Amino acid sequence: MSPSETRPPETEGGPHVRHGGSWDLLGSEISVLFRRRRTWAMLVAVALIPILLAVAVRLSSSTLDPGEGPPFLDRVTQNGLFVGFTAMVVAIPLFLPLTIGVVAGDTIAGEAGLGTLRYLLVAPAGRVRLLLVKYAGAALFCLVATLTLTVSGALVGAALFPVGPVTLLSGDTISVTESLLRSLLVAAYVTVSLLGLAMIGLFISTLTDVPVGAMAATIVVSVIAQILDVIPQLDWLHPWLFSHYWLGFADLLRQPLDLGSFAHNAILQAGYLAVFGALAYSRFVTKDILS
Amino acid sequence: MKLVSRNALRWLPAFVVPAVVVTAVIAVPLQAGAAVDLPDKTPEQVLLLVNDSTVSAFSGTVDQSSDLGLPSLNLTEALPEGNDSTSPLGLTTVLELLSGSHEFRVYVGGEGQSRVQVKDRMAERNVVHNGSDIWLYDSSTNAATHLSLPADLEATAQAKSAELHSQLPTDLATPAQLAERFLSELDPSTTVSVGTDARIAGRSVYQLLLTPRTNEMLTSDTLVASVSIAVDSETGLPLQVTVLAQGQSAPAFQVGFTAIDFAAPNTDLFNFVPPANASVTEQTLPAKPEGSTGDHSGDHSPAVGEVPVVTGTGWSTIVEVPAAAVPAELGDNPLLDQLTTAVDGGRALTTSLVTVFQSNDGRVFAGAVPLAALQAAAQ
Numbered sequence: 297m298s299p300s301e302t303r304p305p306e307t308e309g310g311p312h313v314r315h316g317g318s319w320d321l322l323g324s325e326i327s328v329l330f331r332r333r334r335t336w337a338m339l340v341a342v343a344l345i346p347i348l349l350a351v352a353v354r355l356s357s358s359t360l361d362p363g364e365g366p367p368f369l370d371r372v373t374q375n376g377l378f379v380g381f382t383a384m385v386v387a388i389p390l391f392l393p394l395t396i397g398v399v400a401g402d403t404i405a406g407e408a409g410l411g412t413l414r415y416l417l418v419a420p421a422g423r424v425r426l427l428l429v430k431y432a433g434a435a436l437f438c439l440v441a442t443l444t445l446t447v448s449g450a451l452v453g454a455a456l457f458p459v460g461p462v463t464l465l466s467g468d469t470i471s472v473t474e475s476l477l478r479s480l481l482v483a484a485y486v487t488v489s490l491l492g493l494a495m496i497g498l499f500i501s502t503l504t505d506v507p508v509g510a511m512a513a514t515i516v517v518s519v520i521a522q523i524l525d526v527i528p529q530l531d532w533l534h535p536w537l538f539s540h541y542w543l544g545f546a547d548l549l550r551q552p553l554d555l556g557s558f559a560h561n562a563i564l565q566a567g568y569l570a571v572f573g574a575l576a577y578s579r580f581v582t583k584d585i586l587s
Numbered sequence: 588m589k590l591v592s593r594n595a596l597r598w599l600p601a602f603v604v605p606a607v608v609v610t611a612v613i614a615v616p617l618q619a620g621a622a623v624d625l626p627d628k629t630p631e632q633v634l635l636l637v638n639d640s641t642v643s644a645f646s647g648t649v650d651q652s653s654d655l656g657l658p659s660l661n662l663t664e665a666l667p668e669g670n671d672s673t674s675p676l677g678l679t680t681v682l683e684l685l686s687g688s689h690e691f692r693v694y695v696g697g698e699g700q701s702r703v704q705v706k707d708r709m710a711e712r713n714v715v716h717n718g719s720d721i722w723l724y725d726s727s728t729n730a731a732t733h734l735s736l737p738a739d740l741e742a743t744a745q746a747k748s749a750e751l752h753s754q755l756p757t758d759l760a761t762p763a764q765l766a767e768r769f770l771s772e773l774d775p776s777t778t779v780s781v782g783t784d785a786r787i788a789g790r791s792v793y794q795l796l797l798t799p800r801t802n803e804m805l806t807s808d809t810l811v812a813s814v815s816i817a818v819d820s821e822t823g824l825p826l827q828v829t830v831l832a833q834g835q836s837a838p839a840f841q842v843g844f845t846a847i848d849f850a851a852p853n854t855d856l857f858n859f860v861p862p863a864n865a866s867v868t869e870q871t872l873p874a875k876p877e878g879s880t881g882d883h884s885g886d887h888s889p890a891v892g893e894v895p896v897v898t899g900t901g902w903s904t905i906v907e908v909p910a911a912a913v914p915a916e917l918g919d920n921p922l923l924d925q926l927t928t929a930v931d932g933g934r935a936l937t938t939s940l941v942t943v944f945q946s947n948d949g950r951v952f953a954g955a956v957p958l959a960a961l962q963a964a965a966q
Binding site: 362367370371374385461463465466467468469536543546547551552554556567570571573575577578579581582 | 594597598599600601603604605607608612648692704706708709710711713722724726727728729730731846853856859860861862863864865
């Protein structure tokens with residue numbers, strides 16, 4: 297077998313032995329990730345979603361009837377704080393999974409494709425630690441992407457439209473401060489929603505040395521899950537799909553605040569994390585690293 | 588050899604972890620429904636438990652699901668046309684609530700204070716009742732309706748609305764209302780027994796089982812197979828109502844708490860102030876309950892020939908609405924064509940629990956009976 301297979305097990309190499317090494321590895325992974333032009337391009341594109349929405353609504357002379365267009369879009373003209381919510385609804389089905397697919401699919405396969413995976417493992421980093429660090433990077437990207445969307449939505453909304461107390465779905469009104477808190481809660485919800493997909497992407501990334509393939513496969517998985525989610529004959533399957541609660545953040549916009557779906561979603565994502573984390577571990581520690 | 592076994596070991600998590608997750612997924616609900624053993628009670632004692640229930644304030648989540656075999660409705664298309672019925676009690680809304688499943692949040696804060704929230708996807712419908720005020724709010728249209736009950740009329744209005752509530756599916760949100768309705772129907776036509784104890788919304792419950800006696804009047808057998816009411820063993824509050832239809836294993840209709848908290852909810856919840864930019868409609872209730880479905884509950888001024896006629900007893904009761912009393916809304920609602928099918932002597936809507944038959948001369952018959960019984964009644 298390959299030389300890397302016969303070396304003393306890097307896997308049990310012990311994160312406790314070289315703790316500093318883990319943090320260094322994580323730091324370098326994050327700085328590489330966020331120095332990439334690709335990452336910046338994706339974040340800019342994410343930030344553009346609310347900006348485009350807000351500008352389009354601002355320039356348009358026709359007013360929307362309530363309930364027309366994407367959720368909350370008709371409220372935007374009266375209250376700029378709704379821009380972020382509308383943008384979130386628009387971005388969740390395709391755009392955010394797309395960016396997660398690119399980042400998560402690239403994690404292992406990207407290094408393998410560049411031929412740098414071998415060198416990463418030559419340092420006594422260990423495969424498990426490398427997996428963890430790669431996943432942490434992808435998870436951080438989930439958070440940064442949703443925060444980018446939220447912040448850019450709030451800023452452009454405040455710049456173009458009046459800002460005032462926000463009407464929740466229940467018809468109750470909350471203050472601007474509380475609505476900003478709820479926006480952050482929504483961002484947290486969406487971040488958690490994407491963690492399962494990120495782990496699936498990490499697993500797929502361990503299967504191949506072609507990063508583009510892993511990215512495409514991850515995105516396809518997210519699209520398939522959403523297609524399955526709308527087929528009524530498969531309703532027994534729906535609660536188990538990682539995408540099923542993606543739009544459930546609406547529950548955070550009800551009064552009184554309902555954290556039930558947040559918990560539900562988190563448990564579901566934890567399940568996906570466990571299953572695909574185990575698969576990624578098994579696949580990666582037994583993989584022949586040739587490049 | 589050694590290498591192979593180590594690799595095999597490394598593949599272990601890939602099988603163990605999914606197996607553990609699947610086991611947890613299966614085991615956790617099983618444990619929630621683990622056998623409950625309560626002290627035995629006779630049906631009468633359970634009924635008394637319900638009767639003596641002193642719960643006046645609680646909050647909870649209610650799940651309602653129907654499998655009535657209704658034809659799938661194209662509601663989005665029908666909605667703009669039936670837009671005069673945007674009132675939350677409109678026919679379209681009732682039909683929508685009767686198809687598929689819904690989640691409600693219910694808050695009851697004692698005397699005359701309650702709030703029901705229908706959780707829709709990215710939207711919510713609210714009914715807030717606080718003393719003499721009733722607010723209806725629909726977030727998808729951002730429209731609020733205010734009904735004020737004049738103080739002196741409140742008592743009669745409450746009686747009236749209680750009567751109306753018992754007929755309208757929209758108000759079956761709390762199981763207590765539903766259970767009351769079924770308990771009042773108890774008569775010699777029903778066998779009442781106590782089923783196996785269970786656990787609903789994390790609370791141990793007695794299951795009151797009502798089965799129609801079918802030995803009499805075999806010709807107009809009822810469609811209802813059984814009704815079971817889950818009664819909280821501690822407070823006597825009915826927590827779940829399940830209606831089974833003949834020849835159908837899935838419940839035809841089920842409404843029940845998935846979570847309940849007996850603490851009084853925050854009173855702020857009942858002080859509803861419509862959002863600043865919402866369109867607000869003012870209505871006074873006793874004038875005319877407009878927008879109410881009115882199709883089964885003849886709530887019109889009872890002129891001669893407009894009063895619904897009730898025939899039969901018990902489960903096989905048939906309600907006949909004379910042609911004059913049938914609301915015009917029914918005639919031109921596009922949903923009706925989708926719902927009904929042409930049958931011998933008129934048009935019929937058949938579901939697994941209820942059959943509605945409109946004869947060619949305009950009379951409407953309804954009941955929890957097979958279509959043939961309605962057609963026979965129309966003769």
